[in-house]
Amino acid sequence: xKCKIGRDKLVGLCLLLSxxxxxxxxxxxxxxxxxxxxxxxxxxxxxxxxxxxTLLVGLxxxxxxSERPITLDEMEDKVGKYAGEPKTILSALPIFxxxxxxxxxxxxxRMIARRLKKGNWKLRYTWLRWVALTCYPFLVLCRLLGYTxxxxxxxxxxxxxxxxxxxxxxxxxxxxxxxxxxxxxxxLFKVWIPTKIGYMGLxxxxxxxxxxxLIVETRDTALPEKLLGKLLLALVPRPSIVIVLDIDEETAYxxxxxxxxxxxxxxxxxxYISLARILGVNVIDGNGxxxxxxxxxxxxxxxxxxxxxxxx
Amino acid sequence: xxxxxxLIASSDDxxxxxxxxxxxxxxxAKSIVRKFTDNKISLERFLSWNARQGxxxxxxxxxxxxxxxxxxxxxWIKKLELVSELFTKARVEHVFIxxxxxxxxxxxxxxxxxxxxxxxxxxxxxxxxxxxxxxxFRLLAHPLKVAALRRADxxxxxxxxxxxxxxxxxxxxxxxxxxxxxxxxxCRMSDVSVFVPSCEDDLYLVAxxxxxxxxxxxxxxxxxxxxxxxxxxxxxxxLFNVAETYGTADAVYxxxxxxxxxxxxxxxxxxxxEDNLEVYEKTRICRTISxxxxxxxxxxxxxxxxxxxxxxxxxxxFYHCSRILGRARASDLIYDFSSHYLALxxxxxxxxx
Numbered sequence: 001x002k003c004k005i006g007r008d009k010l011v012g013l014c015l016l017l018s019x020x021x022x023x024x025x026x027x028x029x030x031x032x033x034x035x036x037x038x039x040x041x042x043x044x045x046x047x048x049x050x051x052x053x054t055l056l057v058g059l060x061x062x063x064x065x066s067e068r069p070i071t072l073d074e075m076e077d078k079v080g081k082y083a084g085e086p087k088t089i090l091s092a093l094p095i096f097x098x099x100x101x102x103x104x105x106x107x108x109x110r111m112i113a114r115r116l117k118k119g120n121w122k123l124r125y126t127w128l129r130w131v132a133l134t135c136y137p138f139l140v141l142c143r144l145l146g147y148t149x150x151x152x153x154x155x156x157x158x159x160x161x162x163x164x165x166x167x168x169x170x171x172x173x174x175x176x177x178x179x180x181x182x183x184x185x186x187x188l189f190k191v192w193i194p195t196k197i198g199y200m201g202l203x204x205x206x207x208x209x210x211x212x213x214l215i216v217e218t219r220d221t222a223l224p225e226k227l228l229g230k231l232l233l234a235l236v237p238r239p240s241i242v243i244v245l246d247i248d249e250e251t252a253y254x255x256x257x258x259x260x261x262x263x264x265x266x267x268x269x270x271x272y273i274s275l276a277r278i279l280g281v282n283v284i285d286g287n288g289x290x291x292x293x294x295x296x297x298x299x300x301x302x303x304x305x306x307x308x309x310x311x312x
Numbered sequence: 313x314x315x316x317x318x319l320i321a322s323s324d325d326x327x328x329x330x331x332x333x334x335x336x337x338x339x340x341a342k343s344i345v346r347k348f349t350d351n352k353i354s355l356e357r358f359l360s361w362n363a364r365q366g367x368x369x370x371x372x373x374x375x376x377x378x379x380x381x382x383x384x385x386x387x388w389i390k391k392l393e394l395v396s397e398l399f400t401k402a403r404v405e406h407v408f409i410x411x412x413x414x415x416x417x418x419x420x421x422x423x424x425x426x427x428x429x430x431x432x433x434x435x436x437x438x439x440x441x442x443x444x445x446x447x448x449f450r451l452l453a454h455p456l457k458v459a460a461l462r463r464a465d466x467x468x469x470x471x472x473x474x475x476x477x478x479x480x481x482x483x484x485x486x487x488x489x490x491x492x493x494x495x496x497x498x499c500r501m502s503d504v505s506v507f508v509p510s511c512e513d514d515l516y517l518v519a520x521x522x523x524x525x526x527x528x529x530x531x532x533x534x535x536x537x538x539x540x541x542x543x544x545x546x547x548x549x550x551l552f553n554v555a556e557t558y559g560t561a562d563a564v565y566x567x568x569x570x571x572x573x574x575x576x577x578x579x580x581x582x583x584x585x586e587d588n589l590e591v592y593e594k595t596r597i598c599r600t601i602s603x604x605x606x607x608x609x610x611x612x613x614x615x616x617x618x619x620x621x622x623x624x625x626x627x628x629x630f631y632h633c634s635r636i637l638g639r640a641r642a643s644d645l646i647y648d649f650s651s652h653y654l655a656l657x658x659x660x661x662x663x664x665x
Contacts, residue, residue: 053650053653067449067459068447068448070446070448071446072446076433079429082429082455088490089488089558089636089639089640090488090557090639196638239557303547303550304547304550305553306488306491306553306554306557310490310494
């Protein structure tokens with residue numbers, strides 16, 4: 001141990017001398033450059049700060065021994081002092097669940113939330129789909145022109161909106177941009193800000209669902225490759241967990257009464273699967289009892305994420 | 313025949329490269345000792361390889377050193393058994409980290425991670441009852457980082473029991489204790505049952521630790537290969553997610569690339585899918601590492617592998633701190649950033665720059 005201390009002192013002396021002369025030179029350069037060359041001043045100041053740091057290290061090595069004995073009582077005091085320190089630096093990851101209507105998204109999100117509640121996460125459940133603000137006037141116009149209308153479900157008499165923007169090329173071209181604008185605004189407040197301030201967002205649906213709707217309404221299958229499609233997909237923060245629940249159209253249709261038709265689901269399901277393949281998103285088979293689907297989600301996805309282990 | 317080849321041929325039983333041992337006698341005994349010590353491998357391996365090659369008895373200096381290494385390993389295993397027993401009796405929630413699975417590794421100390429400060433105190437008390445004394449490190453070390461040395465062992469090799477207040481190297485935060493404890497497992501090390509992190513966490517900790525010290529030894533690599541090939545379904549996705557979450561993708565990527573290069577070069581096989589590496593290359597620092605490896609290390613990896621300061625220290629400090637910005641406290645972040653440069657200083661002190 002003695003030899004180690006001797007070496008430390010020697011190194012401390014060397015550091016002290018070298019950083020002292022470097023500091024002097026840098027201070028002189030900073031003074032000369034100040035206000036003349038912006039970037040050089042910044043670099044010079046940064047180097048000055050580093051030299052100061054080295055100087056302190058050298059001084060500490062010179063004055064103190066690098067190792068010092070400690071008693072049990074001292075250690076107990078220290079443990080008492082630092083006992084309240086924050087335990088984890090693990091960040092919350094937003095979880096997005098998407099898929100066709102009736103695939104069980106809400107049920108699965110709730111099951112995940114139940115487990116995550118045991119951890120110290122600030123949970124926030126959000127439903128993310130239909131948000132229209134600036135595009136309402138446009139919708140009114142479309143209604144007058146007959147591109148949107150209310151239909152009645154023959155199965156149970158429930159009313160549902162039908163958007164057929166694809167019937168007019170101009171309308172089909174404008175609608176995604178207007179709707180996209182509203183989506184950006186809503187994602188800023190519902191996804192980005194909560195994620196940045198440490199909330200663990202559990203999202204029922206995501207930008208993928210919005211893209212699927214836009215593809216169906218405009219019949220523009222090339223939308224994901226276009227700038228708007230890419231911008232919409234960029235709304236899903238990285239890193240995050242995105243899960244697409246895939247289920248038979250017949251089963252989904254049987255689960256919910258407000259679904260217009262099986263064809264409505266079939267069309268969307270195809271797009272979900274192809275988008276998931278392109279984006280490399282996890283697809284989970286949503287058929288079967290909710291507990292077994294949850295088990296599949298946990299085993300195939302969540303167990304591969306550290307946050308799952310820090311949740312009780 | 314180079315010293316590097318002698319090291320690999322004698323250390324790795326699965327090495328399939330034919331090594332011409334004709335000129336071994338021309339190698340200097342001191343440089344052989346230094347090479348093995350630098351790579352944390354016992355010189356016993358060299359002696360047994362030399363005997364297998366049917367060569368003459370090596371210099372007495374090598375035999376003496378091999379004997380010292382053997383005694384050190386035995387003392388280390390005895391210490392591991394003692395500490396593990398003490399902690400089990402005192403019911404201390406602990407894991408031994410950086411325990412190399414390669415049996416001929418010369419580990420300098422015993423690294424212990426306790427679940428929290430209360431468990432750490434329990435462990436310290438247990439060691440105190442067993443006649444251990446404690447020391448702390450001054451320079452940038454965490455206030456709860458403490459090393460224990462048995463008073464009675466003065467005649468024996470100096471093996472410290474290093475208590476880590478968390479998974480951090482100097483003050484670089486690389487993981488959370490709670491995560492490691494949630495996945496810990498029981499493992500047998502030379503007939504001693506000890507708690508160690510899961511294979512993925514174990515590999516992760518060794519990778520980040522080696523990277524922080526700006527070098528990977530052959531023992532580190534053999535440990536990694538053993539972990540991956542020995543694990544029942546190694547979870548690559550988990551490893552990537554942990555590395556990405558804690559801003560250590562650079563360390564894990566470099567380690568995995570070295571493992572892959574080594575395995576291809578000296579074992580003639582690849583044991584990981586290329587996709588497992590490609591996911592890391594989305595990060596800029598990993599692409600820098602990739603081009604450095606292509607330029608500097610293609611085909612001829614010299615052990616221990618030294619990581620350039622600009623990558624392991626400068627780039628890494630900015631990348632890592634930017635990833636944990638907002639999650640760690642400001643003071644921890646400053647300590648974290650400084651730790652990178654302290655590691656560089658210690659490398660300079662050891663004359664490795």
